[in-house]
Amino acid sequence: MTTPPDSAEAAGRGNDSAEKNRAALVSLLAALGLTCLKLGVGLYTGSLGILFEALHSGLDLLAAGMTLAAVRIAAMPPDAGHPYGHGKIENLSALAETLLLAAGCVWVGYEGALRLAGNGNTSMPSLLGVGVMAVSIAVDINRVRVLRRVARQYKSQALEADALHFSTDILSSGIVLVGVFAVWLADALDFPPPLHKVLVQADTVAALLVALVILRASLRMGLEAVNTLMDSSSVKEEKAVGKAVGSVPGITAMRRLRLRSSGPLTFVELTVGVEPDIHVSEGHRLAHEAEKAVAAVLPGSDVTVHVEPFSADFPPGDDPFVLTSRTAREHALTAHNIHVLRNGARTRIELHVELPAALPFAAAYERVHTFEGALGQRLPDAHILTHLEPEGGGELDAETAIPTPLREQAFEKAKEAAADEPLIEDVHEFSVYMLPEHGICMSFHCTVTGNPTVEEAHNVCLRLEKRIRAALPDMGRIITRLEPGRNRLAGNTSPLQPPC
Secondary structure, three states: OEOOOOHHHHHHHHHHHHHHHHHHHHHHHHHHHHHHHHHHHHHHHOOHHHHHHHHHHHHHHHHHHHHHHHHHHHOOOOOOOOOOOOOHHHHHHHHHHHHHHHHHHHHHHHHHHHHHOOOOOOOOOOHHHHHHHHHHHHHHHHHHHHHHHHHHHHOOHHHHHHHHHHHHHHHHHHHHHHHHHHHHHHHHOOOOHHHHHHHHOHHHHHHHHHHHHHHHHHHHHHHHHHHHHOOOOOHHHHHHHHHHHHOOOOOOEEEEEEEEEEOOEEEEEEEEEEOOOOOHHHHHHHHHHHHHHHHHHOOOOEEEEEEEEOOOOOOOOOOHHHHHHHHHHHOOOEEEEEEEEEEOOEEEEEEEEEEOOOOOHHHHHHHHHHHHHHHHHHOOOEEEEEEEEEOOOOOOEOOOOOOHHHHHHHHHHHHHHHHOOOOEEEEEEEEEEEEOOOEEEEEEEEEEOOOOOHHHHHHHHHHHHHHHHHHOOOOOOEEEEEEEOHHHHOOOOOOOOOOO
16 A cells, blocks of 8 residues: 655645755855855965865855755656656765765865975965955855755755755864964964974865865765665664554564655555454555554655565464465465464464366376475474365366256255254255365255344254255255344344354
């Protein structure tokens, strides 16, 4: 079963998309302004720290554009080619951003090493660089606050990546600010030569420190994006879902739980076990309860529930009914009439297996023997009894002609047996047919008077069968259906059907 989003949810997602677009657009404009400002000042002063910050902001500008495009594509509804939606475009965008940042860090490391070795350009002391970095810090603080709020509210990894970039901008801008200020201070004050030599390299050292910080953060974000693209699920969320579904009354087991994320959506697929003898409607209800349990843990998730028979009387994985059916399918056998009989710790499994009618018996026996061996390994304490029959052999043989004298004789004996029972009024719906397993069989309906209990009605059936079988010892199955009289039907339309 799958829970489809309703119209209210669709409208909510449209509002979510609009707010994410606004946040990404503001971020894009801020990155554009800072990039131009830092690039101009960096080229003027020759500061490696400010130039790297300009490069960093330029990459952020490109990243913000990618983010803006990603959130718009992610908001598109699912289609034939993308049944799970387009949410993973946000994860691709986040991965691309981290790769760009890593490339910038490598360039700064190379240029910084040249400057420290005395083979590169030096920075020009300037208070203008100090002012630019102070403005950059103020803008980035505001951007991070807005982006993190929207990213957490709408579970957008692309906006989260954007916020991470700008949070590293704050730290990196602070380090560069200290480096640029140290270079200006070394020029403005008369420090001793050893200290002066250290301070004039402060800008380069600051750039290298920033590169290390950004490289570490980008690698962490890149790993998260790869895990999401690889459908790596959260162990914490899996445990929470398993606990919620397992607490639903009527669900006997839960297995094959799978979670995958696509943008803000989480797709959940799971298989739950229910008692084998419940009605289809009850199974549907339990599946719906499982969906609600998952939605309580992961709001807005898309849930698919598969229901399988699984008895609570056996430990997980040891349900004889399920294992018998599954093992038969694995051996390409058609099994039916599977009966699991329990007596304390002992289990007896009886089943019918259909095989091609023209198959030699030795080959048929070998196939069934192999199947029994595989089932015995899964249920070592069970006694397995398999009945072989030709494909379609269990069907009612309507073509076999029952001799008329035998049919009439069976009908008369049934009426005679019923005449000796004071609770029986008449015999009707009489039928004589052939079953390969039982030979000639008969069935009939009887109207019962009074208001007997189930036990009393069952005893009537037993006495009827005993009298008929004494007169017709070769008769196979004898099925008697008792029905209440018309006076009883007026108050109760459910026919009495004891297990005769």
